[in-house]
Amino acid sequence: xxxxxxxxxxxxxxxxxxxxxxxxxxxxxxxxxxxxxxxxxxxxxxxxxxxxxxxxxxxxxxxxxxxxxxxxxxxxxxxxxxxxxxxxxxxxxxxxxxxxxxxxxxxxxxxxxxxxxxxxxxxxxxxxxxxxxxxxxxxxxxxxxxxxxxxxxxxxxxxxxxxxxxxxxxxxxxxxxxxxxxxxxxxxxxxxxxxxxxxxxxxxxxxxxxxxxxxxxxxxxxxxxxxxxxxxxxxxxxxxxxxxxxxxxxxxxxxxxxxxxxxxxxxxxxxxxxxxxxxxxxxxxxxxxxxxxxxxxxxxxxxxxxxxxxxxxxxxxxxxxxxxxxxxxxxxxxxxxxxxxxxxxxxxxxxxxxxxxxxxxxxxxxxxxxxxxxxxxxxxxxxxxxxxxxxxxxxxxxxxxxxxxxxxxxxxxxxxxxxxxxxxxxxxxxxxxxxxxxxxxxxxxxxxxxxxxxxxxxxxxxxxxxxxxxxxxxxxxxxxxxxxxxxxxxxxxxxxxxxxxxxxxxxxxxxxxxxxxxxxxxx
Amino acid sequence: xxxxxxxxxxxxxxxxxxxxxxxxxxxxxxxxxxxxxxxxxxxxxxxxxxxxxxxxxxxxxxxxxxxxxxx
Numbered sequence: 151x152x153x154x155x156x157x158x159x160x161x162x163x164x165x166x167x168x169x170x171x172x173x174x175x176x177x178x179x180x181x182x183x184x185x186x187x188x189x190x191x192x193x194x195x196x197x198x199x200x201x202x203x204x205x206x207x208x209x210x211x212x213x214x215x216x217x218x219x220x221x222x223x224x225x226x227x228x229x230x231x232x233x234x235x236x237x238x239x240x241x242x243x244x245x246x247x248x249x250x251x252x253x254x255x256x257x258x259x260x261x262x263x264x265x266x267x268x269x270x271x272x273x274x275x276x277x278x279x280x281x282x283x284x285x286x287x288x289x290x291x292x293x294x295x296x297x298x299x300x301x302x303x304x305x306x307x308x309x310x311x312x313x314x315x316x317x318x319x320x321x322x323x324x325x326x327x328x329x330x331x332x333x334x335x336x337x338x339x340x341x342x343x344x345x346x347x348x349x350x351x352x353x354x355x356x357x358x359x360x361x362x363x364x365x366x367x368x369x370x371x372x373x374x375x376x377x378x379x380x381x382x383x384x385x386x387x388x389x390x391x392x393x394x395x396x397x398x399x400x401x402x403x404x405x406x407x408x409x410x411x412x413x414x415x416x417x418x419x420x421x422x423x424x425x426x427x428x429x430x431x432x433x434x435x436x437x438x439x440x441x442x443x444x445x446x447x448x449x450x451x452x453x454x455x456x457x458x459x460x461x462x463x464x465x466x467x468x469x470x471x472x473x474x475x476x477x478x479x480x481x482x483x484x485x486x487x488x489x490x491x492x493x494x495x496x497x498x499x500x501x502x503x504x505x506x507x508x509x510x511x512x513x514x515x516x517x518x519x520x521x522x523x524x525x526x527x528x529x530x531x532x533x534x535x536x537x538x539x540x541x542x543x544x545x546x547x548x549x550x551x552x553x554x555x556x557x558x559x560x561x562x563x564x565x566x567x568x569x570x571x572x573x574x575x576x577x578x579x580x581x582x583x584x585x586x587x588x589x590x591x592x593x594x595x596x597x598x599x600x601x602x603x604x605x606x607x608x609x610x611x612x613x614x615x616x617x618x619x620x621x622x623x624x625x626x627x628x629x630x631x632x633x634x635x636x637x638x639x640x641x642x643x644x645x646x647x648x649x650x651x652x653x654x655x656x657x658x659x660x661x662x663x664x665x666x667x668x669x670x671x672x673x
Numbered sequence: 674x675x676x677x678x679x680x681x682x683x684x685x686x687x688x689x690x691x692x693x694x695x696x697x698x699x700x701x702x703x704x705x706x707x708x709x710x711x712x713x714x715x716x717x718x719x720x721x722x723x724x725x726x727x728x729x730x731x732x733x734x735x736x737x738x739x740x741x742x743x744x
Contacts, residue, residue, distance in 0.1 A: 174743045187741060230742070266743045317735050322743025389744035415744065536727050548732035555730045565726055572719050 164438030206251035207615035227390035257597030272597035324419035357526030378461035
């Protein structure tokens with residue numbers, strides 16, 4: 151650790167930053183002309199019956215709490231949200247019925263969010279875990295599709311897309327979450343991270359045919375990022391309108407005196423596992439370094455304009471203006487962040503750094519070299535080839551339909567899957583490990599403890615969320631993030647929970663985890 | 674799930690998920706400006722397979738595709 155401002159901070163290397171991603175999927179019915187998206191999303195989630203628990207603790211959530219101070223009276227999306235709730239009520243669904251929340255045995259959350267099926271990975275302490283549990287989510291959604299289609303009696307009736315746009319100005323997200331030490335101020339995060347988030351799209355973009363947003367709707371052409379068009383402000387608590395590069399929602403799902411959860415909504419949903427790993431892996435390393443040395447690496451003059459400029463430039467190659475008057479390209483910005491990395495302790499961190507170096511070298515030599523890792527490159531080559539083979543001209547809606555088909559999660563229909571199967575795009579997970587991640591939680595962190603409690607005491611639990619478990623009768627426990635316990639220790643705790651007669655026995659376990667966290671936090 | 678099952682049902686390959694230092698993410702083969710670029714779509718089998726899939730895509734699909742704003 152270095153830097154005057156970081157003195158007195160507890161040790162918090164990147165490997166201790168608990169992380170997770172939440173992906174909303176686009177959903178369609180192919181077999182009927184008209185369908186109700188609320189019902190389709192709800193019924194899809196409900197069809198997946200493998201669940202250890204079904205009642206989510208919504209009281210744990212407070213999307214209006216603002217890390218910049220206070221709490222927003224209203225969000226920009228409230229009017230639209232309230233209209234949705236009113237129309238859902240007319241259908242006869244309660245709020246809980248509409249959400250149809252499932253807490254899965256693997257520690258993930260699966261529910262209907264604003265008419266989109268959403269899969270949130272369990273909290274993970276390693277990037278490898280995260281990618282495996284995210285891939286498990288794809289398989290869970292495929293299984294839910296099979297179950298729902300069997301009820302409908304219509305194979306192939308449902309289409310699900312892992313993308314972020316309907317090409318008509320409506321976006322849905324793939325959000326990232328990072329549990330950070332509370333002493334890292336939100337202002338420090340915004341100043342330090344924004345330029346990185348803008349520049350990282352050259353390695354993390356999913357690619358998109360066309361432009362959206364006020365300045366782009368209806369324009370053709372190919373761009374790097376699906377989400378860049380929808381970013382409107384540098385920071386803010388809103389998520390559905392006035393979308394921010396850095397979301398200021400202050401909802402830690404952990405002790406707010408010790409932690410803050412950074413909730414990022416700027417990223418694309420990737421088909422490439424490498425990109426998911428690098429998106430979260432690079433961001434976690436940058437956050438770890440910022441914690442040690444909070445001074446910004448690069449500050450952009452207008453980051454909202456810049457993310458669109460980079461996304462819309464040929465191969466992302468454009469010089470953008472920094473606050474100090476200098477101009478830089480996205481790869482130069484990423485190189486600056488790379489040089490400032492601190493606290494690279496684990497083999498996994500070293501893997502991220504080596505891939506980061508290699509990817510920048512490849513991008514600088516020729517962006518096409520990234521075709522085996524990066525969606526925007528792989529998809530642009532595929533579309534270029536398709537245009538020749540199928541005589542499609544720029545602006546042809548067929549190109550946008552092929553873009554959409556790249557993100558189709560159906561292994562028999564989606565255009566991404568043959569590329570991965572044939573090794574044209576790298577796969578990081580091993581196929582045999584994914585089925586286990588569909589029903590078993592990660593080995594470390596809070597998720598396995600929560601999963602064990604839900605499995606053992608499910609019938610005595612009233613509701614549960616990421617942190618809080620409320621038992622019938624009102625007694626509640628708040629689970630600490632459990633950053634210090636290794637896999638063996640967690641397995642022993644899980645064994646003790648499974649053998650417990652009643653939930654009173656959980657209190658000493660939770661207390662011991664809290665004390666261990668406090669002890670290590672002081673080191 | 675019970676405590677014993679937590680270990681027993683997990684094959685060796687899965688144990689590595691939790692231990693980043695024992696089973697790292699795969700290493701890239703080759704690489705660098707002088708290394709051969711990754712394969713493109715030239716080889717015949719994948720070309721045919723991709724073309725079959727692409728021809729099945731309804732060209733009007735994206736025009737009809739409408740979703741509500743999410744987050």
